[in-house]
Amino acid sequence: MTNSTELSQAQQSALGFLAATRDAFSRDHMTIWDFHEPSWREYRSSQWYVDRLRAEGFEVEQGTAGMPTAFRATWTGPGGAGPVLAGYAEYDAVPGQSQIAAPYRAPRPGTSHHAAGHTDPHSALGIGQLAGFLAAKHAMERHNLPGTLVFFGEPAEKFCGSKPVHAAHGFYAGIDAAISFHPHSFETLTNGVFWDTTSAAYWSRLYTFECRNPETWQARPDGVVPHPHATARAPGAIDAVCMMYTSSKMLKESMLPHRGSWSLNEFIPVAGQAAADNIAPGYSQIQYSLRAPKLDMCEAVFEVLDRNAAHVAAMTHCTTEARWVTKTRLGLPNHALARATFRNFERVGPPVWSDEARDFARQAHQSINVAPMDDPFIPNLSRLTPPDEAEAAFRSQLPEWQMHFAADDYVEYTWHAPTVRLYVARPTLRMPPEAGRCPEWVRHAMGGTPACIDPMWHKAAEVISVTLVELLTDPTLLRDARAEFEQRTGGGVGGAQWVAPLLPQDFEAPVDYRWPEWVETPRGHEWSVL
Known part of the structure; x- marks a missing residue:
């Protein structure tokens, strides 16, 4: 009352x-x-x-x-x-x-x-x-x-x-x-x-893998590939996202062992983009989102993930790009x-x-x-x-x-x-x-x-x-x-203990990616990621 x-x-x-x-x-x-x-x-x-x-x-x-x-x-x-x-x-x-x-x-x-x-x-x-x-x-x-x-x-x-x-x-x-x-x-x-006790940090990063030149996979010394269909032998972007997922999953408990409650989750918005069986998969993405109670814990995890992405790209004949989705501070x-x-x-x-x-x-x-x-x-x-x-x-x-x-x-x-x-x-x-x-x-x-x-x-x-x-x-x-x-x-905004925003002043929000949505097509309404 x-x-x-x-x-x-x-x-x-x-x-x-x-x-x-x-x-x-x-x-x-x-x-x-x-x-x-x-x-x-x-x-x-x-x-x-x-x-x-x-x-x-x-x-x-x-x-x-x-x-x-x-x-x-x-x-x-x-x-x-x-x-x-x-x-x-x-x-x-x-x-x-x-x-x-x-x-x-x-x-x-x-x-x-x-x-x-x-x-x-x-x-x-x-x-x-x-x-x-x-x-x-x-x-x-x-x-x-x-x-x-x-x-x-x-x-x-x-x-x-x-x-x-x-x-x-x-x-x-x-x-x-x-x-x-x-x-x-x-x-x-x-x-x-x-x-x-307040909210922890949340950092999220999206890794993109592209197999832009599958025709150069295992080419002869003179650069010639015996047959165009041999390009399908390039591991490509599906292998890249699968290897990123499995390798990071196996290392997950080694990133932040025994240091309080934290969670690391994955989301795969795109995997493949190959419409024929004789073309190497060309494009894939995986997003990692971390909740952790210390900023140095966030830094440690994404240092490992960045390293994994670079190695996976080298193994699968892909390029890789990492883009931040968000980086929050800790609650005050x-x-x-x-x-x-x-x-x-x-x-x-x-x-x-x-x-x-x-x-x-x-x-x-x-x-x-x-x-x-x-x-x-x-x-x-x-x-x-x-x-x-x-x-x-x-x-x-x-x-x-x-x-x-x-x-x-x-x-x-x-x-x-x-x-x-x-x-x-x-x-x-x-x-x-x-x-x-x-x-x-x-x-x-x-x-x-x-x-x-x-x-x-x-x-x-x-x-x-x-x-x-x-x-x-x-x-x-x-x-x-x-x-x-x-x-x-320690003195307000800009003070000795103040933490500045973790994203740069010119940060562009990742609104352009293929995030899930319910769309209308000639076939009716459907979920865009399925």
Whole structure:
């Protein structure tokens, strides 16, 4: 329940706006959920945000930092410029996760299971942020508050793809504070904020192999190949990508042995490009993505991968090219802003789910052969997690030296302004111990069911809006957050302990590669990578 006695009139105005517009924002969320566009291909989702923000009076720059589906929207209140506060929407979906909003497993109508679907879901993440910022805007207009709201469109979060690029191109300069929101990822932190332990680094690099001159493979001393079909004997690009995969897999445990939690994953977007059996495969690609809690660990892994690619290319008669997809920094905490955000969370209370949501959850239980329960959701769903409690849970499962785990590119904001990482519970089924982990499709289905997902994004919007208003009206909070930021960075941006963006200022986001997307052809709709 909201404790209105602890909220200012401006904060209450923001909450009133959200209460009056909840149904409209619920429909907006379903619009983005129904687009379900994957990374770098979120054309309709991005345009929807751009059109909406322009209609709300924001000045919007599209295609920021060379990314077609990115944007920056800016609005200054009637009271003057004031503090500059930032937030963002994400809207990319995940290939291979198509799921209808129903308590049984099935792809969205007109698609296959290989199409994209919202998993976290970013559809609700973005709407929660948007609603919170528009509620703060409403309070600023009604109470003549000074301040500037900056709202970013951040595509390709599943690649950690846009925030490092925006940071490298200078788009976060001049921000006074930022709010990052995410649906809960940890059962020990359902409704709360990060404290000391924050997100790890995420580096991703794409290796391309080309067999450009197969006719020179094993040629005679005079350069002559006995027969044109002999060029098919060149190992070529398929062998290259297979050897890169297997050799790096065998070396994986030697790259970073016994040094905390980390993960290295592969994706092969292209393999072959030979349309006849007497032509050597000419083109292939493999992408490696690493999550690691130390930057030197990232450097060590990609030093090995670069070396492997060079050797594989030499063995397979190929050339090789390596191109960064992304490089993020480690998260930087800010206790002052986290403390204030959690205090506001206490004022507005945890999310609450209806009987309709619980009925959906019970039907989902039946679909996975779990006996229905009176309360089908996990116990922590409607309780707040104090920062010290969440931090203790994290520290109990990590070595003492490791202060970063998992990964998210929100960390880029933390090096340019005091930033809080807010988590709000998303509906999650309670599972009996003998039943194992709940299938992912259930969470995805609930992400497209208003009764299940609306309490999450709406509560996030409440916390975001009242925190933004507090930052605009309490100069002490912003001063304390800034002082802590400067202390942690050794003087702020450019300080002795500040870490600069890891990508170069002229970095070009890899939007041109053949990333997966659902396309329309004369044969109908199909998944482009199949």
